[in-house]
Amino acid sequence: MARTASDVLVERLIDWGVEAVFGLPGDGINGFMEALRKAKDRVRLVHTRHEEAAALAACAYAKFTGRLGVCFSTAAPGAIHLLNGLYDAKIDQAPVLAITGMTYHDLIGTHYLQDLNQDYLFQDVALFNQRIMGPAHVENAADLACRTALSHRAVAHLAFPIDYQVAEVGADRRSKRNIEGHTSLSYSFEPRTPPQDQLARAASVFAGKERIAILAGAGARGAGSELEEVADRLAAPIAKAMLGKEVVPDDSPFTTGSIGIVGTRPSSEVMKSCDALLIVGSSFPYTEYLPEPGQAAAVQLDDRPERIGLRYPVEVGLVGDAKATLKALVPLLPRSVDRTFLERTQQQMADWWKLVEARGTRVDTPMKPQVVAWNLSQLLEPDAILTGDSGTVTTWAGRMKLRRGQRFSFSGTLCSMAAGLPYAIGAQVAYPGRQVVAFTGDGSASMMMGDFATLVQEQLPVKVIVIKNNSLGLIRWEQMVFLGNPEHGIELSPIDFVKVAEGCGLPGLRIDDPRTCRDQLESALRAEGPALIEAVVDPYEPPLPPTITAEQATHLAEALARGEPNATRIGLTMTRNAWHESAFATAPSGAAKRTAKRVRESIEGKGRGE
Numbered sequence: 001m002a003r004t005a006s007d008v009l010v011e012r013l014i015d016w017g018v019e020a021v022f023g024l025p026g027d028g029i030n031g032f033m034e035a036l037r038k039a040k041d042r043v044r045l046v047h048t049r050h051e052e053a054a055a056l057a058a059c060a061y062a063k064f065t066g067r068l069g070v071c072f073s074t075a076a077p078g079a080i081h082l083l084n085g086l087y088d089a090k091i092d093q094a095p096v097l098a099i100t101g102m103t104y105h106d107l108i109g110t111h112y113l114q115d116l117n118q119d120y121l122f123q124d125v126a127l128f129n130q131r132i133m134g135p136a137h138v139e140n141a142a143d144l145a146c147r148t149a150l151s152h153r154a155v156a157h158l159a160f161p162i163d164y165q166v167a168e169v170g171a172d173r174r175s176k177r178n179i180e181g182h183t184s185l186s187y188s189f190e191p192r193t194p195p196q197d198q199l200a201r202a203a204s205v206f207a208g209k210e211r212i213a214i215l216a217g218a219g220a221r222g223a224g225s226e227l228e229e230v231a232d233r234l235a236a237p238i239a240k241a242m243l244g245k246e247v248v249p250d251d252s253p254f255t256t257g258s259i260g261i262v263g264t265r266p267s268s269e270v271m272k273s274c275d276a277l278l279i280v281g282s283s284f285p286y287t288e289y290l291p292e293p294g295q296a297a298a299v300q301l302d303d304r305p306e307r308i309g310l311r312y313p314v315e316v317g318l319v320g321d322a323k324a325t326l327k328a329l330v331p332l333l334p335r336s337v338d339r340t341f342l343e344r345t346q347q348q349m350a351d352w353w354k355l356v357e358a359r360g361t362r363v364d365t366p367m368k369p370q371v372v373a374w375n376l377s378q379l380l381e382p383d384a385i386l387t388g389d390s391g392t393v394t395t396w397a398g399r400m401k402l403r404r405g406q407r408f409s410f411s412g413t414l415c416s417m418a419a420g421l422p423y424a425i426g427a428q429v430a431y432p433g434r435q436v437v438a439f440t441g442d443g444s445a446s447m448m449m450g451d452f453a454t455l456v457q458e459q460l461p462v463k464v465i466v467i468k469n470n471s472l473g474l475i476r477w478e479q480m481v482f483l484g485n486p487e488h489g490i491e492l493s494p495i496d497f498v499k500v501a502e503g504c505g506l507p508g509l510r511i512d513d514p515r516t517c518r519d520q521l522e523s524a525l526r527a528e529g530p531a532l533i534e535a536v537v538d539p540y541e542p543p544l545p546p547t548i549t550a551e552q553a554t555h556l557a558e559a560l561a562r563g564e565p566n567a568t569r570i571g572l573t574m575t576r577n578a579w580h581e582s583a584f585a586t587a588p589s590g591a592a593k594r595t596a597k598r599v600r601e602s603i604e605g606k607g608r609g610e
């Protein structure tokens with residue numbers, strides 16, 4: 001059978017080490033499908049139910065492995081569906097290649113069916129973005145696409161006209177200058193380290209400092225042990241941006257866990273009081289959780305020079321690979337003899353974890369979402385991969401205790417809803433032998449329900465935990481706490497996810513009793529294939545930040561007074577929580593008590609509102 005341009009592309013992808021592609025076919029990509037069919041023993045087709053899931057899964061595959069994630073779609077609508085996942089990859093710097101079908105090469109731009117200039121459309125998202133112009137163009141374009149995506153951790157896109165997909169090799173006229181075989185699979189990547197004098201300058205910033213803090217992000221993944229060595233040397237606690245949650249395990253003596261609104265109180269405290277800061281591989285956006293500009297002498301390590309100084313003024317910027325640079329930096333660092341700052345932080349962390357346990361072992365009903373998170377973190381296998389989502393669920397996941405060897409990621413900077421399940425699909429394809437758990441909200445799950453069936457179809461034993469509060473929970477709190485408005489448009493008519501799961505062919509289990517939560521979770525996690533756990537939780541449990549500002553408390557009180565329909569339930573929940581947590585130094589209980597008082601006052605005087 002004649003060799004087509006699609007065969008060349010698929011062979012080339014295999015040569016580049018691609019083992020799986022995520023997508024769903026259509027008339028605009030069927031020529032490529034045939035090449036995939038012919039190569040099905042060497043490259044896995046992961047058939048998702050939505051192209052967005054395919055792109056997000058490819059992104060997660062790339063994030064978890066560092067290898068190229070590949071997704072594909074038919075022309076126009078399929079390509080448009082890919083975009084959200086591709087933007088996730090662009091923004092979080094994951095190497096992803098998208099292959100999209102495109103209308104017949106000689107009908108482009110003629111208002112033909114599904115005639116969309118996808119290369120124009122993808123111009124912003126893709127760093128490498130080309131139309132394939134015939135069989136002789138495939139290798140050149142594919143090599144550069146793969147090399148660009150990998151070396152820049154970026155998105156590459158190839159738009160492939162339908163007729164060219166099935167064009168026979170040799171049928172097109174190769175131009176004289178396009179010498180056959182002139183491109184290759186060459187790809188060399190050397191982790192960069194800054195020059196020695198720059199390292200010495202960076203190390204000297206920490207001399208004489210007594211309260212050094214470290215902020216670690218996604219760029220520090222794989223450099224955990226070097227980072228712990230630095231932390232030990234400098235007696236410096238490590239606060240982790242959510243994308244860097246897996247950098248060092250939460251049971252490391254050096255970490256204060258997550259930072260930011262979803263983070264821990266000790267992370268906030270170290271940033272508030274540090275006199276020096278080391279930022280490693282992080283563009284953590286919430287600058288209000290960093291030291292005040294001018295407060296700390298800072299060093300930033302990033303492999304993107306343009307990101308040095310992005311969020312905090314730095315004295316020395318180190319441009320390089322995190323692992324290699326930290327390794328070179330360690331011997332130059334002054335050894336902090338005074339370990340008071342670290343030890344005080346460790347005491348606070350002990351209190352924090354007790355608080356997390358207290359929240360996670362409450363037996364009141366409706367069940368607190370933290371109970372599910374707490375039990376899950378106890379039950380996860382030592383090498384489990386956890387994927388998160390956007391919502392109040394981000395807070396519950398952010399405060400889970402990840403142990404050494406476990407991994408975590410989510411759509412971090414784009415913060416897209418509904419990424420949890422596709423991320424789990426990508427992770428499970430990459431690591432078939434590991435336990436993979438998606439921790440998602442009911443709003444997100446309802447956006448991505450079709451891909452429950454992907455778990456069955458593709459035999460991926462992913463466990464999906466849906467935190468069901470019948471609302472877009474995070475938005476309720478944002479409307480009230482950030483703007484002082486009563487909630488609006490955030491309720492969700494309840495979905496029976498157990499039935500949906502069963503309808504898709506996977507077992508479903510409902511948990512609504514905190515007393516049986518652990519046992520039920522345990523049995524669901526033990527299931528051989530995929531399973532869905534619907535955890536019915538208290539919709540009024542606030543995702544409390546580490547500390548509550550006066551402005552936030554005022555806004556909440558205003559919202560309640562202005563006609564928040566669930567004011568009484570919210571008031572009661574917050575009062576009860578403040579009482580439960582009053583013994584913990586790291587709870588925002590001082591502030592929570594104040595808030596509860598204002599809430600009570602505003603409920604009593606509610607009639608005076610709008």
Ligand SMILES: Cc1ncc(C[n+]2csc(CCOP(=O)(O)OP(=O)(O)O)c2C)c(N)n1
Binds near residue numbers: 392416418441467472
């Ligand atoms: C695609 C997308 N749409 C909207 C948002 C804004 N958003 C962030 S969280 C959220 C609510 C998520 O609801 P759910 O999944 O039920 O989680 P919960 O907050 O209830 O835990 C929304 C609408 C977003 N981040 N992404």
Ligand SMILES: [Mg+2]
Binds near residue numbers: 442443470471
């Ligand atoms: Mg919800």
